[in-house]
Amino acid sequence: MQNHKTTSQAIYQHLESANDVLIVSHQKPDGDTLCANFALYKFLKEKNKNVTSFCLDPVPDSLKFLPYSHNLSNDHKVFTKSYDTIIVVDSGSLDYAGIDGLISAIPSKYTMINIDHHASNPHYGDINLVITDASSTAEVLYRLFMDWKINWDEEMASALVCGIVTDTGGLKNPATTYQSLDAVADLVNKGANPHQIMNLTINNTDIASLRLWGRALERLKKNKKYDLVYTFITNQDLIDCGASESASEGLANFLHILKDGSISMVLKETSNGYVKASLRTTSKTDLSKLAQIFGGGGHKKAAGFSLPGKLVYDNNKLRIV
Numbered sequence: 001m002q003n004h005k006t007t008s009q010a011i012y013q014h015l016e017s018a019n020d021v022l023i024v025s026h027q028k029p030d031g032d033t034l035c036a037n038f039a040l041y042k043f044l045k046e047k048n049k050n051v052t053s054f055c056l057d058p059v060p061d062s063l064k065f066l067p068y069s070h071n072l073s074n075d076h077k078v079f080t081k082s083y084d085t086i087i088v089v090d091s092g093s094l095d096y097a098g099i100d101g102l103i104s105a106i107p108s109k110y111t112m113i114n115i116d117h118h119a120s121n122p123h124y125g126d127i128n129l130v131i132t133d134a135s136s137t138a139e140v141l142y143r144l145f146m147d148w149k150i151n152w153d154e155e156m157a158s159a160l161v162c163g164i165v166t167d168t169g170g171l172k173n174p175a176t177t178y179q180s181l182d183a184v185a186d187l188v189n190k191g192a193n194p195h196q197i198m199n200l201t202i203n204n205t206d207i208a209s210l211r212l213w214g215r216a217l218e219r220l221k222k223n224k225k226y227d228l229v230y231t232f233i234t235n236q237d238l239i240d241c242g243a244s245e246s247a248s249e250g251l252a253n254f255l256h257i258l259k260d261g262s263i264s265m266v267l268k269e270t271s272n273g274y275v276k277a278s279l280r281t282t283s284k285t286d287l288s289k290l291a292q293i294f295g296g297g298g299h300k301k302a303a304g305f306s307l308p309g310k311l312v313y314d315n316n317k318l319r320i321v
């Protein structure tokens with residue numbers, strides 16, 4: 001584990017003197033980035049700070065049960081106000097967060113705190129707490145809050161369990177370490193209900209989504225040269241199955257159960273004209289480096305990239321055109 005105590009203290013000291021704080025989650029938010037945002041929001045509110053939670057995209061319906069989700073602003077005007085502190089959570093870059101074009105509008109000087117776990121994170125903040133062996137940003141926050149000896153309550157503990165559980169596909173992917181399990185055990189002891197959180201997040205699918213998964217699973221193919229198992233989902237599949245764009249989330253993590261191939265890849269068309277690749281491995285291949293070749297990023301064992309185009313499948317060959 002990296003030694004993060006000095007950074008942890010630096011963040012605490014900075015926040016003690018902060019007044020106006022903006023917390024930013026990455027666009028197309030997942031459980032981890034939202035739970036990290038809301039846990040920090042609550043912590044800072046209890047310290048009587050002015051806090052604004054922001055994400056470029058709204059909270060997905062499946063995560064609206066989270067406390068403080070109603071509080072998240074998607075309004076770009078947030079960036080025309082003054083802050084002394086900006087905390088970006090769970091974002092390997094400002095581009096990934098979706099705020100690289102917005103942030104220059106902030107009229108004040110500010111300190112940027114970057115709290116993350118992506119291996120590709122280039123430490124873009126003034127203070128950077130990037131723990132790449134953490135399963136999730138929620139796990140990074142758990143370590144921070146433990147260092148800070150905060151007053152835990154059920155809401156705080158549940159938020160962090162939700163972040164860890166969603167980023168590890170239900171404590172199943174290879175990013176799940178002794179520290180992740182230890183954090184969850186302690187958070188359950190502090191009042192979180194893991195079954196309830198699992199049922200609201202991981203075990204929460206519908207027929208349309210399973211039909212979509214069915215199509216993707218039927219198409220699974222193995223490329224022997226690269227020891228790669230892959231499949232794909234097109235926009236037409238979403239229409240045919242009546243599924244939403246988020247329905248295929250979790251599919252890449254699910255493919256971890258495969259014993260064939262050392263790398264799995266799900267290619268998915270997006271509504272804005274891109275093909276998004278989600279890569280997973282249980283081998284020693286560093287996927288974050290592989291994804292960076294294509295302008296993406298992520299973790300060693302889970303990474304992704306997007307390319308403009310659409311998927312064409314003919315003659316048993318899959319191409320991006």
Ligand SMILES: [Mn+2]
Pocket residue numbers: 032033090117135136137167
């Ligand atoms: Mn994350």
